[in-house]
Amino acid sequence: MKAYKVWFFDCDGVILDSNTVKTEAFRQIGQTYSTEAAEALVQYHVEHGGISRYQKFDFFFREICESLDYKEQLKQALLEYGKLVSLGLRQCEETVGIRDFLEILNECGDTLRFVVSGSDQEELRRVLKDRNLDRYFDGVFGSPSSKSQILASLFAQEEVSGSDSDFVFCGDSRYDYEVAMASNIEFIMIYGYTEWKNWREGIPRDIVCVRNFRELLELQRSPHEA
Template structure:
């Protein structure tokens, strides 16, 4: 049985799976945090890289609570998020799209429900996908401020996740979400920032691909 016959619904992470945008986000976190000093900015980057797929809202709170070890003053988190969004916007319009997306979505997945579940800001993500002419491939695009954990729980309850289902991701957190909510997992390693992925997945029942071209 092919993958396309096996799964009733397909779910995709965005950064590092559909676009080569992980480095764009990493650089944007550093840029937004550098006003608090290079050590704090680098600490946030290190945290971001080791916690891929978690929203910017959670990471902004981590910056103040765990790195700076003080409460954010009025407007500080909003300003951080604004600075992050400005730094990331330009890069997202120009970074590479994964090989195989167009042929996969217009071919074997054309008549199968497909959805994006991302840690990116939902409104920005939908706007970006529309500008890059890929929004129409997907039935739904879900993102922050809701966490992936919340989105998976909600959409399982709503019936959007039709089992058997599969989630394609590039981070440890993506795998944990798929495992928690009963989806199979496909790991795409081409643009991952998960440095220990080969050791981690060695004994896991996970399909590993370089990018979506290997599925198309």
């Protein structure tokens, strides 16, 4: 596998095995309204993996609950969701091989590494710092900015330079793939923890797809790779 100069990583399902943490938090919040509303929210969340909680809860109250004035409900839902997720992110496992992979990239010394996530930025930074993962990254970015906005901002920085083939995004969702393609950078599908049910139908065959970062390390070390 080729060497990249700049690596972008999603968090949920890529760095942390945390997709189910988010899904169950959405379900629990939705249950306070009704079982049907909860399942509709979960379905929307899974189908739109990678976008922020702000967008998902706005859709929930506006389209599912059909509320006209939901400012306070939205504020409370975000607060409760944040509490549930913050605890879950500190307790969940890391994805297989991620720390070893980041150690190797760190030792190379000539790569830049960024987290580009739909998670709340301040929450994400706290969690990665608490888990001593922040030291592997040159920047950790999340919502309320979208992933496309974050990438555009990073590309505008002088130190984040190179040809399109020098950049790669490691993600696990349709949205991650679409953002990478729209940004004209390469993509690696980490599918071991994804909630994208039909991902094989949406990812072209020339895209590198691995279960986890242990497999990606093995792929990099393979003597058969060009």
